């Protein structure tokens with residue numbers, strides 16, 4: 094069954110906070126949900142499907158459903174890390190197409206800038222942890238750096254090329270009043286920032302922000318009854334790529350699998366895409382994803398992103414016009430929801446005028462959850478303005 | 480078989496492995512200076528990290544094999560901002576094929592390169608344990 098046209102994104106909201114010492118995590122989820130429902134012209138009472146991932150506190154979707162005071166007929170707490178909201182939009186469309194719900198709420202929120210109320214350790218039963226724990230893979234930069242090192246070795250990708258991705262994001266963030274970092278930076282400034290894990294420098298890394306966001310996915314009949322511009326889901330696909338029992342190939346991501354499936358379902362090609370939201374936990378994440386989605390050949394990503402090619406109004410493929418995770422927001426260390434939200438803004442013509450893409454009728458959003466250097470969940474959405 | 484050696488000049492305390500019934504033979508072998516991986520008698524494929532079933536042909540049983548301890552660096556990073564000082568993480572491609580997550584120790588971090596030949600060493604783990612973890616140094 095194709096999902097094309099079976100569901101619409103009718104509401105989207107990005108929480109304006111980037112630092113939330115005075116709010117709880119459930120509160121951030123609820124405020125994000127309230128914003129997305131209001132944007133759609135709906136209320137909590139209309140919600141009959143709820144989708145969340147591991148950033149939602151409590152037991153799967155149950156605790157948040159209780160906190161919201163909703164009684165969903167369909168829940169899904171699929172966890173793929175930061176890409177989860179893109180998976181959730183796809184799963185919501187599937188549930189709507191199957192008649193299991195009509196108004197699906199997807200939330201993401203957290204406050205990683207604050208001291209945690211509790212610490213939950215990595216599951217010691219996780220089979221990979223037994224063989225990775227002693228080596229202090231540690232924070233995400235280290236694992237993404239492994240992928241970057243191999244990409245540089247195989248294809249001659251340079252630090253300067255990766256820096257162009259941060260530069261493009263900063264050009265967009267200057268217009269976003271809520272962006273965590275609003276200063277335009279140069280390639281030289283990125284290269285002068287301190288090395289975190291070779292070859293990734295501080296400015297190759299996304300920001301750490303509190304906050305969240307939410308989207309509402311609805312049945313076509315519901316979408317037609319609302320007053321907002323209609324954003325139709327025309328293609329959706331997910332993929333799981335792992336270390337493959339020792340055969341891991343670090344030169345490509347799960348986008349190489351989810352991308353072609355999403356394009357096939359949508360019946361469009363790369364040339365039809367006017368705007369892309371590309372998961373940008375690190376600069377290398379964007380570079381490899383653009384290759385894997387077919388916007389350039391494998392190994393050509395470095396050259397593709399240079400010279401402002403990702404800057405709206407300057408280059409051929411405007412990306413992350415909110416400033417992305419690299420400059421604007423990466424709430425709860427997860428960039429998936431903000432990728433969807435900015436794609437919706439672009440398709441509605443509601444992005445900042447300085448970065449709005451002209452005639453933006455088809456957009457793509459892609460999420461990379463987990464780790465580019467080990468196991469990852471990849472998800473691609475293709476959306477069309479109707 | 481490789482000699483069990485301490486790496487005394489490396490400051491980062493190594494977390495002891497979490498040992499399950501399934502992984503116990505691996506970690507016990509480390510204490511005797513052996514690095515084990517799994518081999519599938521049905522399809523002939525080696526794999527790592529080791530597991531009971533074959534992740535390639537789904538045979539229910541696999542067998543332990545001892546690695547030579549020789550390999551090359553497939554990918555690496557030097558973590559520069561750790562509180563205990565810089566350390567190197569890598570995927571090392573074993574001579575037998577599988578790529579494993581590990582650390583590169585007793586080396587000049589700035590001289591590491593992909594494709595470099597490395598050899599097995601064992602690093603004692605921190606705390607009240609006799610566990611050791613397989614790592615690599617320049618060959």
Ligand SMILES: [Zn+2]
Pocket residue numbers: 519520521522523524533534535536537538
């Ligand atoms: Zn097999």
